[in-house]
Amino acid sequence: MSKKLCLLVVLLATLATATLRAQVSVTASGQTMAAVISQIEQSTNYVFVFDESVRSILQQPVTLELTDKPLTTVMDRLLQGTGLSYKVSDRQVMIYTAQRQPASRGQVTVIGKVSDAQGDPLPGATVVLKQNPTVNTITNDVGNYEIKVPAEGAVLVFTFVGMMPREIRVGRQHQLNVVLSDDVAHLKGVEVIGNGMFQRRSETFTGSAATFSGEQLRLSGSVNALQSLKNLDPSFIINENVNMGSNPNTLPDVQFRGQSSIDLKGDYETSPNLPLFILNGFETSLEKIVDMDMNLIQSITILKDAAAKAIYGSKAANGVVVVETVQPKQGRLRVSYNGSLELTVPDLNSYNLTDAAGKLQAEVLAGKYTNQGNAYSQAQLTEQYNELYKEVQRGVDSYWMSQPLRTGVGQRHSLMLDGGDQAMLYSASLAYMNNVGVMKGSDRSTISGNITLSYRLKTLIFRNQLTIDDNTGTESPYGSFSLYSRMNPYWRIHDEDGQLIRQYSNGTWNPLYDAGLNSKDQTKYTLITENFYTEWNVLPTLKLTGRVGLTVRKDKSDRFTPATNSQYAQILPSSEEYLTRGSYAQSHGQSRQVNADLGVNWSLTRGKHLLFTNLQYSIEQATSETESFTAIGFPSDRMDFISFGGGYATGSKPGGSESTTRSLGIIGAANYSYDDRYLADVSYRLNASSMFGSKNKWGSFWSAGIGWNLHHESWLKGNKILNYLKVRASIGRTGSQNFNSYQALSTYNYITDRTYNGDMGVVLMALANPNLKWQRQLERTVGFDITLFNRLSGRFEYYNNLTDNLLTDVTLAPSSGFSSFKENLGETVNKGYELTLNYRLLTLPQSRTTVNLFWNVSHNTNKISEISNALKAYNESQDAAYDSYDATEEGKARQRRVSTRYEEGQSMTAIWAVRSAGIDPTTGREVFIKRDGTTTFEWSSADQVVCGDSQAKYQGSFGLSARWRQFEANCSFSYKLGGQTYNSTLVDKVENVDVLNWNVDSRVLTERWNTPGQVAQFKSIMDTSTTKPTSRFVEDYDELAFSVITVGYDLSLLPLIKRSPFEYLKISATMNDVGWLSTVKKEWGLSYPRARTFSLQLSARF
Amino acid sequence: MKLQHIILTMALTMGLTACNDWLDVSPKTQIKADDNFSSEQGYKDALTGVYLQLVSTSIYGQELTYGMLDAMGQYYTGMAQNNTYQYDAAFDYKNSAVEGRINGVWSKMYTTLANDNELISRIDQADPVSFTGRNYHLIRGEAYALRALLHFDLVRLWGKPYADDPQHRCVPYVKTLTADVTPLSTVAEALEMCLSDLSVAAQELAVDPVVAGNQTGADESYERDRTYKMNYYAVCLLQARIYLYMGRYAEALEAAQRVIEQTYFHFTPDGEINTAESAQRNRIFTEELVFALYDTSLRQRYSTYFSSDNQSTLIMTEASYQAIYELFNAGFSGDYRYAYQTQELDGKLYSTKLMQPNGGSTAYLFRIPMMRLTETYYIAAECQLKKNHDVGAALQLLNTVRSHRNLPDPLNAQMTEQQAMDEVWKEYVKEFMCEGQLYYFYKRLNYSQIPIPTAVGNTVSYSYQVPDYVFPLPDDEIEYGGRNNE
DSSP states (O other), X not given: OHHHHHHHHHHHHHHHTOOTXXXXXXXXXXXXXHHHHHHHHHHSSOEEEOOHHHHHHTTSEEEEEEEEEOHHHHHHHHHTTTTEEEEEETTEEEEEEOOOOOOOSSEEEEEEEEEOTTSOBOTTOEEEETTOTTSEEEOOTTSEEEEEEEXXXXXXXXXXXXXXXXXXXOOSOOBOOEETTOOGGGHHHHOEEEOSSOEEEGGXXXXXXXXXXXXHHHHTOSXXXXXXXXXXXXXXXXXXXXXXTTOTTSOOEEEESSOOOOOSSOOBSSOTXXXXXXXXXXXXXXXXXXXXXXXXXXXXXXXXXXXXXGGGGGGOTTOEEEEEEOOOOSEEEEEEEEEEEEEEEEEOTTOOBOOHHHHHHHHHHTTTTOOTTOHHHHHHHHHHHHHHHHHHHTTOOOOGGGTTBOOEEEEEEEEEEEEEOSSEEEEEEEEEEEEEOSBTTOEEEEEEEEEEEEEEETTEEEEEEEEEEEEEEEOOTTOOTHHHHTSOTTSOSBOTTSOBOOBOTTSOXXXXXXXXXXXXXXXXEEEEEEEEEEEEEXXXXXXXXXXXXXXXXXEEEEEEEOTTSGGGTTOOTXXXXXXXXXXXXXXXXXXEEEEEEEEEEEEEEETTEEEEEEEEEEEEEEEEEEEEEEEEOOOSTTOOSGGGOSEEOTTOOOEEEEEEEEEEEEEEEEEEEETTTEEEEEEEEEEEETTSOTTOOEEEEEEEEEEEEGGGSTTTTTOSSEEEEEEEXXXXXXXXXXXXXXXTSOEEEEOOSOOBTTBOOEEEOSOOOTTOOOEEEEEEEEEEEEEETTTEEEEEEEEEEEEESOEEEEEOOGGGSSSEEEEEOOEEEEEEEXXXXXXXXXXXXXXXXXXXXXXEEEEEEEEEEEOOHHHHHHHHHHHHXXXXXXXXXXXXXXXXSOOOOOOTTSOTTEEEEEEEEEEOTTTOOEEEEOTTSOEESSOOGGGEEEEEESSOSEEEEEEEEEEETTEEEEEEEEEEEEEEEEOHHIIIIIISOOTTTSOOBTHHHHHBOOSTTOOOSBOOTTOOSOOOSBGGGEEEEEEEEEEEEEEEEEOTTSHHHHHSSOSEEEXXXXXXXXXXXXXXXXXXXXXXXXXXXXXXXXXXXX | OHHHHHHXXXXXXXXXXXXXXXXXXXXXXXXXXXXXXXXXXXXXXXXXXXXXXXXXXXXXTTTTTTTHHHHHTTOOTTOOTTOTHHHHHTTOTTSHHHHHHHHHXXXXXXXXXXXXXXXXXXXXXXXXXXXXXXXXXXXXXXXXXXXXXHHHHHHHHHSOOTTTOTTOEEEEOOOSOOSSXXXXXXXXXXXXXXXXXXXHHHHHGGGOTXXXXXXXXXXXXXXXXXXXXXXXXXHHHHHHHHHHHTTOHHHHHHHHHHHHXXXXXXXXXXXXXXXXXXXXXXXXXXXXXXXXXXXTTHHHHHIIIIISOSTTOOOEEHHHHHHHTTXXXXXXXXXXXXXXXXXXXXXXXXEOTTOXXXXXXXXXXXXXXXXXHHXXXXXXXXXXXXXXXXXXXXXXXXXXXXXXXXXXXXXXXXXXXXXXXXXXXXXXXXXXXXXXXXHHHHHHTTOSEEEEOXXXXXXXXXXXXXXXXXXXXXXXXXXXXXXXXX
């Protein structure tokens, strides 16, 4: 497998600089021919192949100068008089001794070596006599073979699983060294798509999959692999987190091709739309991928359509992301080091708060200092105002927002050793990542170690990979950023003695006071991953594989609040509660996942027919447990260990949860191609899982795809404009099942708080649905891949995914004994398209200059076509919450927010609000438009209509990557068009802001209504009523973000480095989230600010 | 090629023979239903779970006893103006608190039934031999009896009075644990099903230790305190109640006689009641409780609803007490139910029947009365009147009770049938305070007005024109059960 991966990388790299119709320029005066050849290799994409005997001849010096000549001319001149011949097979140039063999009848023995494009031998490759397939052999462990064939007209077929077969006529040459994977027209064809279970040649595969190399990922960002993936593929979307901004401890909300699932009650263990992540063949968590060292990633493949992912059956509906790590390479011991220094800088551009003077003015406008009815009170208010006015005049203008912030200085180091010979490959790596957040004290660090050993014994391969990750995530003791952004700027932070002021006039504690105490908010995990892999190449065409994976994870979280925290300030020393101040909550978790699978790969070649088949049997068990408890009574903030606690929290009991799931599956997949022109894929998975109802444990998933490589048709072959065109279509069914383990079970719980005359009783927990099954998704995809003028390559896909059997609550008649139960009901449709274009703008082989442009776009529409009665009831309860009077802060906040409504025919991301006719200039009140078109001052939930959609109509990215000599640069932008957003800043910080107590957006001053006749965007500054969802704050949201820029310089070719032991040395710099332009002025990062990350990297190998 | 075939076949076989059992996962924090019913203890625990749910305040723990139903029975004439139960007393079904309580009864009754039905369906399939002693019969009999008990009360709450319209489609008689909607049954149909469940129960409970005077068998600890369980005589009493509700007096009388003639339950000795030591007083008349629910949390609720002076206090005017206990008649104030089950608070009186004094004997505590021996005397008396028109026999039954309540003289043997029936009513009022039975009495006899006892001029004033004896179906039941079309 590692070979093919290496091959993949090389080919991808080759592709990036490919020049298909290259003119060759060489200059040589006395250099060896070998040097000239390597010069050609470097400036073109040609790969030269020759054996040791040829190499000695190539040590001869040569002098020639040729500019922009075809390769054949150059080769003819070069090999003149050496007795050597050459043969160009598109990208590959084979040089051999042109000796003549005596002709003889009967048998001849052909010997040679089979290797891949890198020159690494291919053991276990098949060599078959085409005329008589019973005459065959396989290459030995160093790739050599020997076969007796008829002297006349023998044709040998060389095959190796996953590579292009080659036919070679045995002529007078009886030593045939064969490189598999040659043919440039097949360049894409040799690209291999690894789906985590087996591999497919990309050219004959009809499924939709996008593969990105580790190098591409690293050029597209330095934060984590998923952030980079977002910049590369338009189908992979990370939803912005308005609250958590750039908190290093917040996992990204990843989504693939739209939302399909609804989760009202936490039925899902993770986000219901989360894709499946596969790491080295086994399922892994989003967190593991985020915490991975990007330098260890060999490639990431996104499986998009049914044909590509149906093999993952009931887990595949949300897309599959397959991550492969770097495997050891053959050779002497190599040491690779990657290090980076990262600066994370807070970005507060989205904030637009008033300064001290402005805030005071806003308070005046809001009438804080006016009480015309009461002269005494008015006098007091005036005095208050004068106090503050004096403060402002003295220049008090505290910038609270900077208080909890810093420039984070993080670092990453990874060291990898690898090497080995034919029999044994090894690698060991150690990585340290410290991701330092912009809020003081917030960081996340991971140490991971990995050992990979691979042993090859003739046709057997064993590989073992052991990884240990240790992660600690610490939250800032400064708490939520919103505590600071709301503080009034006319408040001093410190008093005259430089001491923190503890409390302010409205009773607010200085948040910096709590931040200065010793507190703790930390989560830790240790993850051990052990994967064992074995492969037996029984026959050249038959391979058996077996894998066992074990993942053990231990989690711990600690949250300590000392007694001195301001939340306990009201508790008097005389009260009983005084001793119970301070709390420490701790939780522990253990989870274990065991997977095993057994696979058979079998391939068949008959003339132009090519068939790859795979059969796999897999079995999995995942268990997890958590326990949690809270202790109270921590008198001192120094006593930060749980055992210092005075007791358990009153009335508290230990918490905990447990889950076990088991599943097994049988997967069959076949890929057929005829002459590389007509292609077909089918796959089938029979899946069983303990999560489903007792009557529906088994489910089947399938896919079928067809494709046509038009560029292989005789009438297109060699076409100068259209170089590559594959059209494909697929259909299939996948499922999603990342919901809670036991919801299909009928279970009892003990009643623990009372007995019946001393007897314990059990009670039914829920009404089980024995018919409960997975959500199904019918996926239909059509697409094409195209290359024009050898410069422009593109890929287009249209999909229509129908999700039905949605897992949802169904409200029951209470006479059933329960209010609801789980049912498969409801339907959503996501359809859309994706287009990716790459354009090779410039290629200058001599100066190694390439400039590539890329652009991609995705469009998705979401529609709910059927919902359950429970969702209708949910809508009603939301409406009731809007319409009811609620004086609590939480209640008001809930009424200000737009809520998701589920209505048939509408999108799940629709923004529901009451249409607004604006602010009435006479009264300063908002005028609403009812459903029947009449206007009113009264907001009513019945008048809510769809006023926008938070999902952008079009989103994607564009950018360029360029290389000039040793320099490389990459930059990408992402954009969103055609969506809307509900501007929560206008609602919370301008219109519903508590002007009297907190700092406000400066638009309060200028744009709120305050005099009759004024045309204003915002309602009267005196009006303290709650602004419920209104179309006034639904804004068109278009955004252009400068996502990343990377520049690098390869020092390897510098003479100084060449003389040093370094084989490779490169420095680069990356800047993430450089900036953005948006049509909406809205605060981002409310609880944790957004940040930009600058990173300086060094990569070395020796 | 052969080898390939062998391997393919092997791989397939391995996959397909994979055991379904392996996919049956047992959670650790909950008990899978199948696991629970794998042992006798599980059946016991499931039945105990049903009893524990009966104790819930939304049903017998409060609303169907001293709470909503007694408010509707017009006991609490001294309630504060803003006591939420005043709307119950006014039958204001539209009031959100009342509506909430009614819906709560409906859903809790059916949740309990769901648990009971699951137990019944499991024990019907269980092997009786695998149970200790007679436990199989006890558990199965009680489970069937509880199903009848709950459905009968549902019919009595949501159905029109049998005497008024036995064909009223009122409640679903749910016999299985299912998400499917069970159609509504008529009052008559539902009562027949109750009776048929009770005949299964009576058959199974023929082995009940109480029948032989509480001789416990192989599983002593499980057979203890049969008063807390739906025992054989509780089944008989329930049968008598149902027959009476249907006007089938002969059968009612026969069932009541079975209880009257039994030897296990008996009248509470005077000494336990009239003891001078308040904390040691038997206010609940333990020995007469044919069926009571065990509830240790009663103490806390008692202090909320009775002993303290607050807006929740369920209290009566003094005039009401005078009317109920006919205190204007000489010697009537000696009635144990007045003398020892009543306390004064600011000129009003409340019942101390459920009092849980600290230091009291556990033999008298933690009991919510569900069925009382005296009810069989009343049922028998009513049957004697209605069926045999035998005033003498009726009065004899009533006098038996009255003598145990320390009432001075036997009733006047010359009274008319109607007067005798009035005496039955008076007994219901006095005897079932805090037990919810009085409301059913009025409904069974289809009283058009519910009397509010006051002693103004020694007469009973009729006040409430009962708007509707039929509880409205919960909105959710109508909407999600499709009850509009039924």
